[in-house]
Amino acid sequence: MGGAHAFAHCWAHPLEAVESPELGSLLGSVWAAQGGLQDFDLPPLLISAVPHAGYDPSTYELRPAHVTRHLRDGDRIDLGDRALAVLHLPGHSPGGIALFDASDGTLFSGDVVYDDVLLDELPGSDREKYVRTMRRLRELPVRIVRPGHGPSFDRQRLCRIVDNYIASAKARAEGGSQEPEFGRET
Numbered sequence: 001m002g003g004a005h006a007f008a009h010c011w012a013h014p015l016e017a018v019e020s021p022e023l024g025s026l027l028g029s030v031w032a033a034q035g036g037l038q039d040f041d042l043p044p045l046l047i048s049a050v051p052h053a054g055y056d057p058s059t060y061e062l063r064p065a066h067v068t069r070h071l072r073d074g075d076r077i078d079l080g081d082r083a084l085a086v087l088h089l090p091g092h093s094p095g096g097i098a099l100f101d102a103s104d105g106t107l108f109s110g111d112v113v114y115d116d117v118l119l120d121e122l123p124g125s126d127r128e129k130y131v132r133t134m135r136r137l138r139e140l141p142v143r144i145v146r147p148g149h150g151p152s153f154d155r156q157r158l159c160r161i162v163d164n165y166i167a168s169a170k171a172r173a174e175g176g177s178q179e180p181e182f183g184r185e186t
Contacts (some may be wrong), residue, residue: 004065011077015095040082059161071097084108089137091130092119097138105143105155113137114147115157118165131169134162 051150084099099108120127133155
């Protein structure tokens with residue numbers, strides 16, 4: 001979303017706030033405060049490299065992007081040699097989507113699922129909806145996941161992430177303090 005303003009055409013689910021971004025800092029403490037995550041352990045700087053010498057990360061801001069097409073669950077994006085199905089998968093955010101290529105089992109998951117701690121405490125996150133999303137993902141014939149963050153992973157890893165998230169969400173709903181067992185496997 002950080003560079004979406006640079007494109008003439010921006011497609012998004014209607015519930016995504018790309019036209020009025022709320023979180024827009026590269027500084028961990030500022031981003032955490034904006035997102036209500038003061039207790040979340042974030043690094044001081046949320047990037048590992050700067051675009052050019054002398055770049056000041058404290059001046060970064062998200063620029064609004066004008067949505068030219070709203071995507072909804074079941075929409076298809078025809079790329080000529082392949083078609084991607086739009087899946088509305090809320091939980092991380094209200095308008096979270098993934099794109100699924102049923103012909104080869106590739107899931108482009110964006111922020112919906114990735115091999116790290118899944119953020120479900122952001123403004124707009126909904127743990128119950130995230131659990132439903134995880135159950136839906138488990139039923140899809142996914143072969144490989146291409147996430148918006150981190151390396152790709154296979155169906156076996158997807159199922160472990162899904163199962164761990166559901167167990168963690170259940171424990172937290174019951175008043176437990178079970179920490180999610182996510183993170184990149186070594």
